[in-house]
Amino acid sequence: MPRPIGNVRLKAARVAAGFNSQQDLADALSRAAKQIGIRGLSIGVRQVRRWESDSPPWPQPDCQRVLVHLLGQSVESLGFTPPWNPEGTQPDRTRRALVAGGVAAVGLAAVPGQAVATTQPATAGADFAAVTRSHRRLYWSVAPAKLHPAVLAHATLGCALLPETTSSTRRTVATALAESYLLAGRIDFFDRREPSSASDTLLLSLQAAGEADDPLLGSAILAHMAFIPGWAGDRDAALERMIAARTYARRAPASAEFLAWLDAVEAECETRCGDTRTALHLIGHAEDVLATGNEHPSPEWMDWFSPARLAAFKGNTQLVAGHLPQARETLLGVLDEMPATEDKQRSVVFGDLAAVEAASGNPGQACGYAGQALDQLALTWYATGMDRVREVRRALAPHQHERCVRDLDDRLYGWSTTVSALSR
Structure with missing residues (x-):
């Protein structure tokens, strides 16, 4: 399969920043130039088109300033090669970042200062992808603090391998690299509650998916990126990323399960932004999509969604909407x-059931479900699950003198729980 056409790094950064068209980016760059005091600079869509071509010209200094200011990456990380550095190598700081396993500065470049002396055999792609698959399975049982460094180290190896591969082997490595960065981003966001790191890591994942020319994987990455502004209450930014995710999904055969998951992601963003009516409509549509089905299989890497997961989304939305009996049943x-x-x-479902009982005025049942959530978290840590328990405890403030709430506090703020939570 031929390499994807164009400067995929700039394209990925543009889409990740919420600019779904080249015209959107051109307009935003022109506005940003005025904001940072660059007078008379107007960037048109033809210029952006040239920058996203196979051979992007090195931007003029003022354009460089605006690109870096708006997209938050260095010019080299956006896919431009300095005219004094035609081989595409980068400064020593990137070499240090690669060696250290740093995420935000690594990008997809070869290790600087080293000529690519060999071409990896075809088996390199399969071997690299096999480790990626193993990490994917380990995610469900290994503590995030232990798995996260291993996933990033593996991704760093992928960055070094990519320039040494060609043709289908390169695509295999790029696809596995995108999946590895996606897993690292998921750990950053859901397990460690570090949205800023997750944003940086998911951008690298999107760039790798562009190298692999894998639109369905790109769609999954963009949908994960929508969670970040969605959970922060920024509905416009979340929906821009969901529009991009759905656009990418149309470019490849998508299973009914994948399309239903996109509805579920958007529904969660709407719920977090206060529009539970739209969220419940989206969940209803997802249920219909699953019931109808289609002939396309789900990708192997999509192991985070099922009808039960969709029902969990629904129960949480019903809880937030105040439909407590329905939420309890779901x-x-x-x-x-x-x-x-x-x-x-x-642990998340136990937390939501605890929240249902707290809102229903049943502190004893609420503490019981919160305790079950803590039991589960003691076995498998999940920051999102702990967030649910803490939300329940805040809701139980009017009952804080009752014995069941005090017992919950003893568990929630015991030595082992507190130290574990702070060390994750």
Whole structure:
């Protein structure tokens, strides 16, 4: 399969920043130039088109300033090669970042100062991808603090391998690299609650997906990127990324499960932004999509979604909407349907059931479910699950003198729980 056409790094950075067209980026660059005091600079869509071509010209100094200011990356990281550095190598600081396994500064370049002396055999792609698959499976049982460094180190190896591969082997490495960065970004956001790091890591994942020319993987990455502004209450930014995610999904055969998951992601963003009516409509549409189905299989890497997961999304939205009896019924059904391997999600469901009982004025039942969530978190840590428990404890403030709430506090603020939470 031929290499993807154009400057995929700039394209990925543009889409990740919420500019779905070249015209959008051109307009934003022109506005940004005025904001940072560069007078008379107007960047047109033809210029952006040249920058996203196979051979992007080195931007003029003022254009460089605006690009870096708006997109938050160095000019080299955006896919431009300095005219004094035609081989495309980068400064020593990038070499140090690669060696150290740093994420934000690594990009997809070869290790600087080293000529590519060999071409990796075809087996290199399969071998690299095999480790990526192993990390994907380990995510569900290995503590995030232990798995995260291993995933980043593996991604760093992929960055070094990529320039040494060609043709289908290069595409295999790039696809596995994108998946590795996606997993690291998921750990950053859901397990470690570090949205800024997650944003940087997911951008690298999107760039690698561009190298692989894998639109469905790109769609999944963009949908994960929508979670970040969505959870922060920035509805416009979340929906821009969801529009991009759906656009990418149309470019490849997408399974019913994948399309339903996109609805679920958008529904969660709408819920976090206060529009539960739209969220419930999206979840209803996702249920219909799953019920109808299609002939396309889900990708192997999509192991984070199922009908039970969709029901968990629904139960949380019903809770936020104040539909407490419906939320209770939905979430109890999720516990019955959830496979035994869903340890992380189980802590979230227990937390949501605790929130249902707290909102219903049942502090004893709320503390019981919160305790079950803590039992699960003691086995498999998940920051999102702990967030749910803390939200429940805040809701129980009017009952804080009751014995059950004090017992919950003893567990929530015990030595082992507190130290574990702070060390993750």
